[in-house]
Amino acid sequence: MSRHRKLFQCGHKGYGQICHRCLQEDVIDDQKRAEKQSWRNSFSFDSIDLQHLPAHVILKARNIIDGLQNCRDYREFRGKRLRHDRSVISIPITRNYRMLCLDLDGLLQPQQVISHGEYNICKPGS
Ligand SMILES: [Zn+2]
Known part of the structure; x- marks a missing residue:
């Protein structure tokens, strides 16, 4: 096993099979999307x-x-x-x-x- 940091397709460098930075950003994107959705939904409760x-x-x-x-x-x-x-x-x-x-x-x-x-x-x- 080499411990070389490799260059992922996304342009980030890191270890392993997948880019952990992009993985983290995906999670944050999902959270933001959920927040946006619940913000949109909140208007249906307004009079x-x-x-x-x-x-x-x-x-x-x-x-x-x-x-x-x-x-x-x-x-x-x-x-x-x-x-x-x-x-x-x-x-x-x-x-x-x-x-x-x-x-x-x-x-x-x-x-x-x-x-x-x-x-x-x-x-x-x-
Ligand atoms: Zn990446």
């Missing part, structure tokens, strides 16, 4: 569509939705009623995103998450 948003916004939005479902007051999330439509509550998620909720007899129904730009467009008179 509103969050898929187009950046990941940190999605996580914060879910946190707020969870809180509202557990009957936490929207004011805890710094939410405010829109001046021109008192039945709509706007809750800031980040500096650039806010969630619009409909107040149905005191029960908040998340409607959509919009960016700051979109928010200014749908705000009449500003």
Whole structure:
């Protein structure tokens, strides 16, 4: 048995029949793929569509939705009623995103998450 490091087809050097570095990368790829899949699957549990948003916004939005479902007051999330439509509550998620909720007899129904730009467009008179 020689202990020569050999050059594998992939370009890595090592001992044995298969390249252990590539084997390791395969395992990491599988893990990443599984994580991506479960991230994609997680959207089916959301009551509103969050898929187009950046990941940190999605996580914060879910946190707020969870809180509202557990009957936490929207004011805890710094939410405010829109001046021109008192039945709509706007809750800031980040500096650039806010969630619009409909107040149905005191029960908040998340409607959509919009960016700051979109928010200014749908705000009449500003
Ligand atoms: Zn390799």
